[in-house]
Every structure is written in structure tokens, then in C-alpha cells.
Amino acid sequence: MVRGAHSLVAEMALAALVAIGCAGCMPGTLGSSHTTQEVANMSEEVTERDRAMARQLGAPDEVLSSLERGAWPSVTARENVRYAEAVEDHLSDRYGETFRATEVTLSRGVLAEADSVTCTVDSGPFAGATCRCTFFPGGAPQDGGSQWSDTYPYVRLHEEYEAAAEAAASSAFGDLPQGTWLCDAGMTERPYPEVENDVHDQGQSVSIPPDASLSVMGPYLDGHVWVYLSPECTLSEKDYSGRVSRMVEALRRTGLDIHWEAHKVTKPLDGASFAWEWADEAVRSGQHAWQQTGDLLGVG
Numbered sequence: 001m002v003r004g005a006h007s008l009v010a011e012m013a014l015a016a017l018v019a020i021g022c023a024g025c026m027p028g029t030l031g032s033s034h035t036t037q038e039v040a041n042m043s044e045e046v047t048e049r050d051r052a053m054a055r056q057l058g059a060p061d062e063v064l065s066s067l068e069r070g071a072w073p074s075v076t077a078r079e080n081v082r083y084a085e086a087v088e089d090h091l092s093d094r095y096g097e098t099f100r101a102t103e104v105t106l107s108r109g110v111l112a113e114a115d116s117v118t119c120t121v122d123s124g125p126f127a128g129a130t131c132r133c134t135f136f137p138g139g140a141p142q143d144g145g146s147q148w149s150d151t152y153p154y155v156r157l158h159e160e161y162e163a164a165a166e167a168a169a170s171s172a173f174g175d176l177p178q179g180t181w182l183c184d185a186g187m188t189e190r191p192y193p194e195v196e197n198d199v200h201d202q203g204q205s206v207s208i209p210p211d212a213s214l215s216v217m218g219p220y221l222d223g224h225v226w227v228y229l230s231p232e233c234t235l236s237e238k239d240y241s242g243r244v245s246r247m248v249e250a251l252r253r254t255g256l257d258i259h260w261e262a263h264k265v266t267k268p269l270d271g272a273s274f275a276w277e278w279a280d281e282a283v284r285s286g287q288h289a290w291q292q293t294g295d296l297l298g299v300g
Contacts, residue, residue, distance in 0.1 A: 039137040039146055040086035042078065046070045053081045057104060079137075080104040087117035087133045094194070094210045095152055098122040099131060112141045114149070116191075121155065129155045134191045149191035153208075153217060160214045161187040165225040165258060168250035172243040173227060180233040182276050187223035196220050199299045218255040219298030225251065227262040228279035229290075231269060237290055240264060244292050257298040264290040 051067045057080060059067075066073040084101035091099040099119040107113040114134035121129045133150040140147040165185035173181045198206040199219040208220060227247065229235065235243070244262045251258060265279050267287035272278055282288065 039135055040079075040082040042082060044072060044078075046072065049085060050081050053084050053101065056101065057081070057084060076106065079106060083115060083135075083137065084117050087119065087135070090148065091119060091131065091133060091150060091152065095124075096210075097124040097126075112136075114140075114147065114191075121152075126152075126155050131155055132191060147193060147195075149193040151189060151191050153192045153212075153221065154187060154189045157214050157217060157221065158187040158189070158223075161185075161218075161221060161223055161256060164214065164254045164256060165223065165251065168254060169225055169227050169247050171250045172247035173229075176229075176233065176235070179274060180230040182228045182230075182274065182279055183225065184228075184276055184280075185223070185225040187221060190222075192217075192220065199297070215255055219257050221298075222257045222259070224259045224261070226260070226280075228276070228283065229262075229264040230274045230279075231265050231267060232274075233264065235264070240290055241292070248294065248296070251296055255298050257296065259293070259295050261293040262291070263288045 046067050051064070054064055054067055054077070059077065059080070063073050063077050066077075072078045083106075084104050088099050088101050091097075098121075100122045101117050101119050103118040105116045105118075107115055114136050116132055116134040118130060118132045121127050121131055131150055131152050133148065135146045135148050137146070139145060162185040166183055169183045169185070173183070193208070195205050195207050198204040200206075208217065214221075227244075229240070240262075247262065248260065251260060263279075263283045265282045265287065266289045267282035267285075283291075
């Protein structure tokens with residue numbers, strides 16, 4: 001039993017080392033850890049691109065020296081480099097822009113989680129933005145596929161998503177005196193799958209076009225819009241409920257998958273500014289009178 005416990009500790013330590021990305025590219029025994037050909041070429045030949053990518057990722061000197069001699073020092077080093085190259089190519093092929101890998105995170109723990117590569121967008125209207133791509137090199141537990149997902153839909157669409165949500169809130173509350181209401185809207189920054197369950201045809205899958213508009217992608221995205229009414233707002237509860245209903249209908253027309261909330265704060269201002277952080281803290285601490293929340297799926 002003691003020996004087994006030590007083995008588990010060693011495995012956990014190894015998983016932690018691998019998860020930090022190319023900082024885990026330390027020399028070790030070269031071998032095959034799992035099937036990876038679906039995502040990247042894992043040939044043992046060392047190319048100039050491999051050497052350049054290792055430098056780009058900030059690999060340790062001993063890894064760079066080994067690559068200069070034409071040898072991979074470890075499976076982890078090869079996976080870091082080849083996955084970074086594969087993701088750069090995959091994202092470039094999908095979106096028609098240039099991506100530069102900056103960090104690799106390999107999941108080798110007990111739970112089956114996706115590996116990920118973080119990139120900087122190097123061309124196009126979103127140059128300089130960060131994009132994270134996730135994938136299952138050995139096949140996802142659900143279906144055995146790679147399950148490519150990335151945050152580029154967030155990069156492309158979050159401003160439009162948030163503007164649509166804010167406009168829906170403003171259509172219901174925008175005529176109130178300035179300073180008596182606040183709105184916070186945000187699209188969730190997470191990797192969005194290239195293949196989704198079809199919201200229009202249950203049980204079927206649909207491939208999301210790389211240039212899909214917000215009207216097409218709305219049901220496959222997620223985010224929030226929160227409205228806070230100041231304690232100095234003089235709305236009646238009936239007027240409040242009517243305005244919430246109008247906001248929800250406006251949100252429904254956007255076709256977005258979104259979580260919404262509307263709160264009337266009761267905490268006295270006592271000289272404080274009615275700012276988002278103050279209002280959010282008041283609501284989270286229960287100092288509000290009226291509250292309505294809900295979720296829209298972007299369909300129906």
C-alpha cells in the first residue's frame with residue numbers, strides 16, 4: 001500500500017509538471033504516450049520549424065541543445081512543439097489569419113481533459129488578440145474525436161454580442177434618469193466547439209462556419225446581461241415588472257443564448273457612487289427588493 005501511494009504521488013507530480021506547458025519540456029525517456037496522429041505529426045525527425053517553435057515557446061536550454069543535435073529529449077517536448085505547430089496551422093486554415101503559439105498546456109491527470117494551445121492573433125482586424133484552442137489528441141471520451149474548440153468566436157463577436165444585450169436592456173430602461181440604473185453585459189470567453197449539437201434539430205450535429213455571423217451563432221454562444229436599479233429610482237414594482245418583460249422580449253429577438261437579471265437595490269447609498277461594483281456587492285449580500293432572473297436559449 002505504501003508503494004502504491006508513492007506511485008500515485010509521483011504520477012500527480014508528473015501531471016503537474018506536464019500541465020505547465022513548455023516549461024515541462026524536460027529531457028526524459030522518448031516513447032509514445034498515446035495516439036496523437038489525428039491532431040499532429042509525431043515523427044521523430046527534427047525540423048527547422050520544430051527548433052524555431054521550441055524557441056518561440058521558451059523551451060529550456062537543454063531542450064534547445066538537444067533539438068540542435070537533431071534529437072527529441074522527451075515525449076513532452078515533442079508534444080509541446082508539434083501541438084503548437086498543429087494549432088497554428090489549424091486556426092490559420094480555419095480563419096484565414098496568422099496565429100502565433102505562445103503557450104501549451106497538456107492534460108495528463110486522472111481526469112480526461114482537453115489539451116490547449118494559447119496563441120496571439122498575428123494578422124487581420126483582431127491582430128494582437130489572444131486565442132486559446134483546445135483539443136483531444138488521443139480522442140475525446142464522448143466520441144473519440146479531436147473536438148476542436150477555440151475562443152476566436154469570442155474575439156470576433158463579443159463586442160457585437162454585448163452591444164445587442166445592452167441595447168435590449170436600454171430599450172426597456174434607457175428613459176430612466178441618468179445615474180438611476182446600470183447595465184453590465186458580457187459574452188463568456190471560453191472555447192466554442194467547431195461542431196455543436198444542432199439547436200434547430202435535436203439529436204443532430206452541425207458544423208459552425210468559421211465566419212458565422214452573430215445571428216447564426218447566437219444560440220451557440222453564452223453570456224449575461226445584468227440590470228441594477230438605484231435605491232433612489234422611483235419606479236413602482238408594476239412598472240419595474242413591465243420593463244423587465246420588455247427587456248426579455250427584446251433579448252429574445254436578438255436570438256442570443258443569454259442569462260439575464262434585473263434587481264432593485266435597497267442598500268442606502270450614504271454618499272457612495274451608484275457604480276457597478278457597489279451595486280453588485282449590494283445584490284450579492286441580499287440588499288435588494290425586487291429580483292427577476294432567467295435564461296434564454298436563442299431559439300423558440
